[in-house]
Amino acid sequence: MMVFSLLAPPRTLRDAAVADLGGVSSSSFVTDHLCDSEIAPNIGVACLYCDYGGWKEQTPLSIISSLLRQFVTGMPEIPEELTEAFRAVKGHLGGRALKVEKIINIFPKVLEYFDRTFICIDALGELRVGDRAMFLQLLKKIIDKSPNARLFLTGRLHIRLEIDKQFNRPFTTITIQPIHNDIRQYLTVKLDNDFGDGAMDDELREEIITTIARKNSEMSVFHRFPIVDLH
């Protein structure tokens, strides 16, 4: 996925193509892949897409709660501990929310139901700094108590420093760059579906694909980073 600065919309054809490509995040891509995989008989997958515009709703507590809900939904029955907690508070103030201590306590127990669990968080950098730190601290508490849990995160490069600081444990980083073939494949599909005013011909089509793919590659070289590195 590609996360754009909100300061300016795409201004060039290349930007538009890349922006459109970025419409699907790796988290959804990876989440679908994990759901399809058969690495264990009973896999639990939960995902969340962070959003700049959703900071009021996406607090650390609400995000953790959402992840918990997704795993609980995957269980045949709601754990008794949660059911009792719900019954204890449902008559108060319309049902007081779960406390963070309760969530952290019960989360690993819920994950134990599954053979393997994956938590996918997309665009971590879109959380506010303070919220992000607290959210990562909560995640750490859960991960530390859940041997079967795997965490998939996406974000900008600087996120690595925060992951390192908050988790204080080794983690693997894959640095993503635009791939020439991906650009070509995307443009081919888009042009195949272009039913414009008839100006398109094979020559123009090839020029568009070649030019955009080449410029994208040039920029990738300029911003060269290791494709994969182990932190």
Added chain:
Amino acid sequence: MGPLACRLERGHTNSSPHRDRIASLAQLHRPAKPFPNTFNPRFLNGYFTFLTSTDDMEQKYRTCIGQNVNSFNVTNVTNVTDDRPRILTWISSLEPWKRHRDLSAARFGGVGDWVLETPEFQEWRDGDNGGSSKILLCCGIPGAGKTFIWYDGV
């Protein structure tokens, strides 16, 4: 144990003339075997569909119960009450699966597959629970002219 079965075992219905009926309903609530993984894509697609097809959460869940019961080839029961949907909503009202559904639908097949083929991803996915790396971070570079990040080029 489901709430209905729970109430039954606690004796709330011991004196009820409908005890046998409730007991049978409780059995329907407790599947003979664990559900297929809820996040199985086929189940997930159905889940998304029913979640967005109506605004009444409880009605959605009753519909879901009916579908699951049918899948176990048992008599369909639609008048069962249960706290499950209310508890799930109480845990969280966020609906990230809607965003996931939209993103999945917009994806171009095959683009970005190289990420899944990296040894780092495969070790993270397949490694045993004692593996050293439980965390996989995908991060990207800033682009020219404005900031952007590629995650997997999809």
